[in-house]
Amino acid sequence: MKKESSTNSANDTILQNYCNAHKILSKISGRWKVSILFALNENILSYSDFKTVLPSSITDRILAKQLKELQEAELIENNKDKTKSEYFLTETGKKVLSLLQFINELDFN
Numbered sequence: 001m002k003k004e005s006s007t008n009s010a011n012d013t014i015l016q017n018y019c020n021a022h023k024i025l026s027k028i029s030g031r032w033k034v035s036i037l038f039a040l041n042e043n044i045l046s047y048s049d050f051k052t053v054l055p056s057s058i059t060d061r062i063l064a065k066q067l068k069e070l071q072e073a074e075l076i077e078n079n080k081d082k083t084k085s086e087y088f089l090t091e092t093g094k095k096v097l098s099l100l101q102f103i104n105e106l107d108f109n
Helices: 007-018 020-028 033-039 047-053 060-072 091-105
Strands: 076-080 085-089
Touching: 020 033, 020 060, 020 091, 033 047, 033 060, 033 091, 047 060, 047 085, 060 076, 085 091
Parallel strands: none
Antiparallel strands: 076 085
8 A cells, every 4th residue: 555645656646637548557457457458359258268368377366356357447348148258348448459459569679
């Protein structure tokens, strides 16, 4: 937890209020979120599909948490019925993924 009186906290507040890029980055920062978005590129995946396409080091608890946070950020949706649960990108999620793909193509070496 950050101290509210710290310089970092003040900078974070300014960025949150004025910088849309910061808001987007804060929604996709976190363990495995970018990998989840890339996995959903033109794919609809079930929970068990994620367990096969993502590295085995991701735990069920972390995967569930990251999926929930991406849903809350309205970047992915979960279509549930009685027999299956499928995840897919929202329109906003597709736009964010396009930005990530562009960033991925940049060469900073």
